[in-house]
Amino acid sequence: MGETRKVALTVNGKPYKAEAEVRLTLADFLRHTLGLTGTHLGCEHGVCGACTILFDGFSARSCLMLAVQADGHEIATVEGLATSPDKLNPLQEAFRDNHGLQCGFCTPGMLMTLTEFLRDNPNPTEQEVRIAISGNLCRCTGYQGIVAAALDAAKRLQGAAAAPAS
């Protein structure tokens, strides 16, 4: 093993501390060191978007970051989306209901990209959704179901925001 460093970071609100080789990508650190295999790796050179995570709230490709760069930062991954093991969040539900996935390989990246996008743009047009996911490759769906899911999720999230607190 080459040069290593201690990395302390928060993933989905939970603090982690681990030793990482300095050349280790954040994606491999999440998957292999922390065992959070929800983040997928497709191309490992920043093209496919499957490894998209949120870094301090902003989407980023975790294959294009080093684990040591995440020291002291907050990461959000697909594992943190569902509120409980048996309850999907509205975006995930919209994906299930609109055939937003088939094999599911691109889905973690799609979900994290859209989590940020719908936060910044809660009422997007179809064209805006297509541009938002242009950095995420899907080889199954032809994107139609994903675009429909994103638009449906926007409606659900707005409905949830508009509903009176019970």
Added chain:
Amino acid sequence: MKPPPFSYHDPRSINDVVNLLGRLDNARLLAGGQSLMPMLNMRFVQPDHVVDLNRVEGLSYIRGTGAILEIGAMTRQRDLEFSNVVRRRCPLMYDAIRHVGHRQTRNRGTLGGSLCHLDPSAELVSVAAAMDAIVTVTGPTGNREIKFSSFPVSYMTASIEPTEVVTGIRLPLWPERHGHAFMEFSRRHGDFAIVSAAVLLADDGAGRITRASVTLGGMGAAPVRVKEIEQALIGHVADDKALRELSETCRKFDAMDDVHGSADYRRQLATVLTRRALEQARGRIPPRTVSGKSN
């Protein structure tokens, strides 16, 4: 697809960066990582040392002071995209930035990183060329400034020494009354452009062009200013016929020939994009108001 072994350094100040560059051999600077990280993963580069700029203080800023826009080298492309100052004072950059990669890459990618990586069709490189940017570089003997016209020395190679680091750029702003256009053709949204055209135009209020900047990206080793068209525009009324004829000069330019497009195809794109960008920029010059006050 894993980076080769290297030593990692994360200095906190420019001084520390310069000191490290002065004593380390075969070091690479890591800015946003959207180009260097793929090159590491694919082992196109095998540095002994990676010097990470992400924890260096004071390299991320956008300041619109008077007629100059100052931007720190580590300013994220996202910050340019959402900056009101950029949108208002440098609309060419605002138009160009939305063609740069994707949201996930703009969140990390930096202005300084784009300029130093110097991809032949990188949008921000074209903007820097179009705006006559001045690059500030810090090295062992202090700061020096490089005019952007002499910043690229060859394919993906900038005129900076291994001991130097780009710390910021200054863009001399055009008067508020000008027209701009950025156009590119790529196979998919967010891909590198095959060819791009950036145009800035100002007139005398009666349609006669007083100042012109025309830049083509993706044609050669680095974006080029098309002086021939710029000079031909000055003092003339930019009517449709004139713009069409001037754009045709792109057909005789040298162009790259690669897997993305033949040289002939690039010349065709350059001709069409230049005409469209000239037309759009002309149409965007605000009319001169009676009071002489620009919007």
